Amino acid sequence: MSPAGEALPQRGGPASPTGEALPQRGAPLPQRGTPLPQRGTPLPQRGTPLPQRGEPLPQRGGGAADGASERQDSAPLPRRTGRTRPAGRHRSPHRLSVASDAPALVIAVPGAAEADTAGVGAEVAATASASCPGVDVRVGYLEGTTDPLSDCLDGPDDSEQPGCVVVPLLLSPNVRVDQAISSLTADAGEHVIVAAHLAPHPLVAEGLHARLAEAGLVRHARSSGLSISTGGRGIVVLSDVGEEAASAAAVAAVLLASRLSVPVMPASLGEPVSIADAVTRLDMSGAASPALAPCLIGPEVPADVLKSLSTALGAPIAAPLGSHQAVGQLVAIRYGAALARMSLAAG
DSSP states (O other), X not given: OOOTTOOOOOTTSSOOTTSOOOOOOSSOOOXXXXXXXXXXXXXXXXXXXXXXXXXXXXXXXXXXXXXXXXXXXOOOOOOOOOOOOOSSTTSOTTOOOOOTTOOEEEEEEEEEXXXXXXXXXXXXXXXXXXXXXXXXXEEEEEESSSSBGGGGOOOOTTOSSOSEXXXXXXXXXXXXXXXXXXXXXXXXXXXXXXXXXXXXXXXXXXXXXXXXHHTTSSOSSOOOOOSOOSSSEEEEEEEOSSHHHHHHHXXXXXXXXXXXXXXXXXXXXXXXXXXXHHHHHHHHTTOEEEEEEEOSOSTTSOHHHHHHHHHHHTOOBOOOOTTOHHHHHHHHHHHHHHHHHHHHHHO
16 A cells, blocks of 8 residues: 555556556547548449439330340330229129020010000110110000010920910019919910019119109219218108018118218008008108109009199109119019029029
């Protein structure tokens, strides 16, 4: 231990009394201004310079523009193909391709030809013909002596294949009309097949929307939102008499509500209580005065019935579906479904 009052050794000074030198740093620190050491290996450079702004783009086929060198290993760019819709499930269901010897399509129209002043039968037949080209399309009326359904049911008696497919011009079962069709087709023999009714189907809601828009009761365009808005006009979808008709109208009401984003309630002409209940529920939902949308083709219900109901409720009413193109397309769809069942039965 150093004697009291003796100075401590200074850094870099003479050796300590014991004769041992203080350790020194092995290398001096770099001074300001000395260049930093460089990496031993230079960074790799890009082999091909990037294209500069203003240079021409490569042309289709691999050729170079403005005298630029052509790459030997480049392949031509693929060409854009047309947006043709392939056959199969991507095709519209009402577009049919049938054999030349396919059975005739017979549209059974309720009522008499004289009562069809709007020509619903002929216009529906025209739309159905466009959906299944080459098929013999006929129109037969269940009443009267002009163009009766019985005259449209003739076919080859010696053929194993049915001669015609009868499509009722009805959205849903109607006891009176269905019994008349069944009686006439039974007399015609086994070569006549009766197809299903037209509803339920999304095309029904499309037709109802169109008829309401034509009457100025709703907008023409579909709604893009999912919420049900209040304050707009509510819709009562009126069905024919019967449970199946009411069920089909309920399906159409749901689809129509999604298209318009307004409250829609189904009701049956066979149950006046259901009509009153639908109007009450629309009032409770905050909707404005309701409008009536007949879920009907037209000939199956007298026009004065719908007019009287509209007057009693003080509600405007749209026209029935009638000859809307959706009806003709549905006729073609039911005809095609009947042919498919015949093919499965034969197989």
